[in-house]
Amino acid sequence: xxxxxxxxxxxxxxxxxxxxxxxxxxxxxxxxxxxxxxxxxxxxxxxxxxxxxxxxxxxxxxxxxxxxxxxxxxxxxxxxxxxxxxxxxxxxxxxxxxxxxxxxxxxxxxxxxxxxxxxxxxxxxxxxxxxxxxxxxxxxxxxxxxxxxxxxxxxxxxxxxxxxxxxxxxxxxxxxxxxxxxxxxxxxxxxxxxxxxxxxxxxxxxxxxxxxxxxxxxxxxxxxxxxxxxxxxxxxxxxxxxxxxxxxxxxxxxxxxxxxxxxxxxxxxxxxxxxxx
Amino acid sequence: xxxxxxxxxxxxxxxxxxxxxxxxxxxxxxxxxxxxxxxxxxxxxxxxxxxxxxxxxxxxxxxxxxxxxxxxxxxxxxxxxxxxxxxxxxxxxxxxxxxxxxxxxxxxxxxxxxxxxxxxxxxxxxxxxxxxxxxxxxxxxxxxxxxxxxxxxxxxxxxxxxxxxxxxxxxxxxxxxxxxxxxxxxxxxxxxxxxxxxxxxxxxxxxxxxxxxxxxxxxxxxxxxxxxxxxxxxxxxxxxxxxxxxxxxxxxxxxxxxxxxxxxxxxxxxxxxxxxxxxxxxxxxxxxxxxxxxxx
Numbered sequence: 001x002x003x004x005x006x007x008x009x010x011x012x013x014x015x016x017x018x019x020x021x022x023x024x025x026x027x028x029x030x031x032x033x034x035x036x037x038x039x040x041x042x043x044x045x046x047x048x049x050x051x052x053x054x055x056x057x058x059x060x061x062x063x064x065x066x067x068x069x070x071x072x073x074x075x076x077x078x079x080x081x082x083x084x085x086x087x088x089x090x091x092x093x094x095x096x097x098x099x100x101x102x103x104x105x106x107x108x109x110x111x112x113x114x115x116x117x118x119x120x121x122x123x124x125x126x127x128x129x130x131x132x133x134x135x136x137x138x139x140x141x142x143x144x145x146x147x148x149x150x151x152x153x154x155x156x157x158x159x160x161x162x163x164x165x166x167x168x169x170x171x172x173x174x175x176x177x178x179x180x181x182x183x184x185x186x187x188x189x190x191x192x193x194x195x196x197x198x199x200x201x202x203x204x205x206x207x208x209x210x211x212x213x214x215x216x217x218x219x220x221x222x223x224x225x226x227x228x229x230x231x232x233x234x235x236x237x238x239x240x241x242x243x244x245x246x247x248x249x250x251x252x253x254x255x256x257x258x259x260x261x262x263x264x265x266x267x268x269x270x271x272x273x274x275x276x277x
Numbered sequence: 278x279x280x281x282x283x284x285x286x287x288x289x290x291x292x293x294x295x296x297x298x299x300x301x302x303x304x305x306x307x308x309x310x311x312x313x314x315x316x317x318x319x320x321x322x323x324x325x326x327x328x329x330x331x332x333x334x335x336x337x338x339x340x341x342x343x344x345x346x347x348x349x350x351x352x353x354x355x356x357x358x359x360x361x362x363x364x365x366x367x368x369x370x371x372x373x374x375x376x377x378x379x380x381x382x383x384x385x386x387x388x389x390x391x392x393x394x395x396x397x398x399x400x401x402x403x404x405x406x407x408x409x410x411x412x413x414x415x416x417x418x419x420x421x422x423x424x425x426x427x428x429x430x431x432x433x434x435x436x437x438x439x440x441x442x443x444x445x446x447x448x449x450x451x452x453x454x455x456x457x458x459x460x461x462x463x464x465x466x467x468x469x470x471x472x473x474x475x476x477x478x479x480x481x482x483x484x485x486x487x488x489x490x491x492x493x494x495x496x497x498x499x500x501x502x503x504x505x506x507x508x509x510x511x512x513x514x515x516x517x518x519x520x521x522x523x524x525x526x527x528x529x530x531x532x533x534x535x536x537x538x539x540x541x542x543x544x545x546x547x548x549x550x551x552x553x554x555x556x557x558x559x560x561x562x563x564x565x566x567x568x569x570x571x572x573x
Contacts, residue, residue, distance in 0.1 A: 062464050080467050092465035096483045096560040105479065109470035139562040157469065 380439020
């Protein structure tokens, strides 16, 4: 698949600083340069708390970059990025709305008539395998089912860009494997560009075309790896045992491990300092 | 029966449950406990009322100051049949309820609107914050005097006082509710394409509803207090005036009788509120709050 990188996501020299409640500034990411072509699946890995999620919120237009430029589909991000879907780490479902109403929110917000929106939502619940649960409230579903609802709610707007922030990290291992396959299946149908933040390297390699390793905070891009495993990938559980997967895993882990160790050392030092003072 | 599949609803699984001796025993324990509680409640009532009646009957307590249950019943019957000094008893009840309900409605609506507005617009909240706290710190009953001067002895001054009492309770809860909305939900709605107003309507308000409804129980009591106190300060009709008159005549039974009526009104209003609450918050998982409320 040959696509020009112009049409995807492009971060150029992006830095984001936050002002903390105490008045000091905190740099979340620093000088991030990243290009993801249209229709490509990019996984971002890095140590915990390094600012991976900031990359997502900047791309979604929820926050402004302090410096540098974020461009999506060739246009600089200014306000909420149109044509984007976001799947959060925790459920972002409205607990007071039924599953069907939750999924129908996207089209409704975009001006579709309620009846059409509900019909479309019903169809999407079928796609994610939740037909028959339309009238349930989110709290009546299991974690995996709620995640399916979130996916349907994000995909119903047919986003050209899908942003995911450790979407499966709260699920148990088996459910997670099922959801990973499910996501790949859905993605291969419509092929949006994906930015997928995770701390699970196996998950990253088995799903993505591109794995980005970020440094310990303030984060910047350390290395980008092309994942040349063939598509469709099939069951991600099986691909993990292929020699090419293991080779890639060893290579990327080598790079990631340094950052993880640095983060650990930094936090250990900070803890010791706090204990001493 | 033994290899009947366990189905989620109805069918063999339920029949199986009915015959399970453990389940039967557990249900019986729950039933017995409930019976004990009910018996205890009725017993407490009988002991207090009978004790009161006996103590005043044998003049151990002076019935002039303490009143007596039977005296209260006679007083209420007299009011019901011959009316109070200001017209029929039902008219007094209606007047007070009207004031309380209008005040409640006005206070809740203005409290929710202001709470959402200030919660959504931090600049406004920061500017108005000190003034609202100042007014809130005032013993609001003294506002009653101002309202009587401004609005006279009729209905508006009582409605105003009730509304002010209700407003602050609801306002602070609505404000806090808006402030504690899950940021993820807001972000999600924005990405899905919601406008600012749509975010408020679909995310902020429903999410603050839990907080607002929690305040309504207190607010309801305050609306009745507002109406009664307003009538104390100056009125031509209403239960507060009936109490004030009974007080001036040292009619202890009259004071207790009016108190009883107000209590009954408050309890039934509270019951209606609980029903409304259950319907509005039907989406919530059964939480500990319900059981704790049942306990109190």
